[in-house]
Amino acid sequence: MSTPFYLFRSKRFAPLFGTQFLGAFNDNLYKNTLAVLLTFQAAEWTSISSALLAPLIGAVFIAPFFLFSGLSGEIADRLDKARLARIVKVWEIIMMIVAVAGFATHSFSTLLLVVFGMGMHSTLFGPIKYSIIPQHMQQGELIGANALIESGTFGAILLGTIAGGALAAIPNGGVIASSGALMVAMVGYLFSRYIPSAPPPQRAEPFAFGFWKHTMDAITLAYRDRLVFLAILAISWFWLYGALLLSQFPSLVKDLLMGSEETVTLILALFTLGIGVGSALCERLSHHHVRYGIVVAGGIGMAVAGVDFALGIGTFEPSGPLSQNIHFWRIVVDVTLLGIFGGLFSVPLYALVQERSAPEARSRIIAANNILNALFMVLGAVATMAILSGGYNIAWLFGMVALGTALVGTIIYKVRREK
Template identity: 40%
Template sequence: MLALLTDRRFLPLFIAQFLGALNDNLFKNALAILVVFKLVPDPDAAQALAGLATALFVLPYFFASAFAGTLADRMPKAALTQWVRLIEIPALLLGLAGLVLGSIPLLFAALVGMGILSTFFSPVKFSLLPELLKPEDLARGNALFAATTFVAILIGTIMGTELVRLDNGPWIAGLTGLGIAVLAWLACRALPPTVAVRPDLKLRWNFLADTWRVCRGTLASPVLRRVVLGISWFWMLGAVLLAQLPGLVRNRIGADEQVVTFFLALFSIGIAVGAGVCGRMLRGQVKSGPVGIGALGMALATFDLWLALPAAPLSASLTPLPAFLAEAANWRLIGDFLLLAVAGGVYTVPLYTLLQSRAQPEARARAVATNNIVNAGMMGLGTAGTALLPSLGVTVPDLVALLGLGLAALAWPLAKTAGLYPKP
């Protein structure tokens, strides 16, 4: 699998997607730390602004994904990738100004711009991958994407949090993000040229009608419908768990923020390990059998996590990471979380490969865009559930367990979804 990193067609896109994920999270977390700890003294107002920032970054996925997918099918994808990464540079210049000046409007404007660019980059990178790789290498390429994206997210989160807290931190964080954006653009310039698959496609400016048309075209396929549902269910579970992780660690486990960081790192590393294992399992084939294994693994992990989480902290003081690791009972929680992440890596790689391989080449970017739209909708639904269900007596661990059981129900129909390419 790692031999793909010597492929001069694949490597530029791999570098660009890694740096893009890293930069998004670096800037988002630098913004959050600056707003919460320096710019807004009122804790409630700061928390509200942090939530608004997350919403503003995700919102373009609802409104612009269909247009982005159509544009990616209409234009040569390599050229479009270069343009997207080039436009990121002025967006980061705006972000640098916002960080240095402490201007919330400039910061939020840059964040919206980066959200729009991420919306356009996602369908083009996933639909370009089958054009750059041989069919027997597609699963390996997706495994590398999945394994390294979560590592990039983790690194970007840590960098954004720590750099902005240094002396002259806003300058350091902003210039670092700007430098990463330039490197990503330079990597894209090394992509081999590609041709447009549907240059006759019309771009529609009515985003509601366009979103409906693109989603309806993709979801008309039973296979793609199951694949999109499976991917979106995973992201809904992940959004609920990761958004509520600080509260679970503090209020149910009774541990401090170091333990939150530990679990985030564990999740990223576990996804990377699971994706790598799945890449080995597939051995060049596009098949869905590992999806069922991953779904059952995640269902088991969430159910045992539900059983293992204490009802309330055993101590009034928060436990630091060394003391948390020294307590033997906590290793059950660590094992559950690691199993959930590794199984998640095994689960997602075949689904993304099936999405790319079963979509028609001339509509592949729109299929990825549909997946992004449904992902965003279900992540929003899961997040809303964490706010509404407690009034019905359903706790966050209850919701996580229910979503895990839903994966168990999806395991069999997803595992039956046939692949396209045989083993070479």
């Protein structure tokens, strides 16, 4: 048990990992296929400006996190999570069937409906995924299980993004991509069939439906434990930072580095690989327990690598092939380190939230995490547009976010020392 990889041989974990990995892959395969097609063939699909399509897709995908996260957490705390996982996968299959029809008929409204539906898929599965881990894992396995889930999620994001871009470039790419996603969804359903039963704890209070009520209940539950709430804020900051990096990499490579699509893929791959390495390293350093010092180390490491990354892109000057430009390799190393320290930063925080949450409220607290993750990513996108429109460059933005990460990690450690 020196590494968490033995969990892949366990029925307690492997089916959940497969279900999660394939679902995250499909989300990004579908979204990126649609985004690339609309970017280069917008006139064939809609009269909406191509500049507005990417933000529109992102907004429609993230809307269910605000609308339904509280309700999904409430449901996951009341029903068997393994059964719910299978229902969610059936929903994903239905969405992919609709997607095939939407691409085949060039129906933009249908495809946008599927974007919302896939956002619903992620919204419903999030509380199930993270609350079922402590139900099936032993306490000493939480760090390892979260490390594998975190690595797998970013790996699926990368593979789905690359596959979506590649398929969108070929004739009938949308139909091919959605047909492939349908098959992936079916395989994901088969994985979900093997997730062991995870019945909920008994709860006395009756169910009362209400979107706003469930959202506020989830956030209130998370707020009751100061350390849990700060951990959720820190996780949300990590997703803000990650979303900022992932969204800016393509334009950064094209406009500043003068690189190609292959350069974007390289940087995305190294960032994702870094998160996987950092997650695995976190499991080894933690000795199967939440170590708050690792969060601080991850935050400071992200700050140092992030500031150097900002300085690197702020002073970069293209000169000859990128492969022969030492400043380019400085940026590549910084991106990889950002991923490694990001894994160290985020994995213990997820384990902390799971460990300190009461079993009967765990899914709702995870739902609160999803709500705040979505809120931070939206605020980050709005702030990015405002800052760049205000005359500040992207290097300045990256530098400020990097320094903020060190502050967040230090606050977590300080609060822990006070308890």
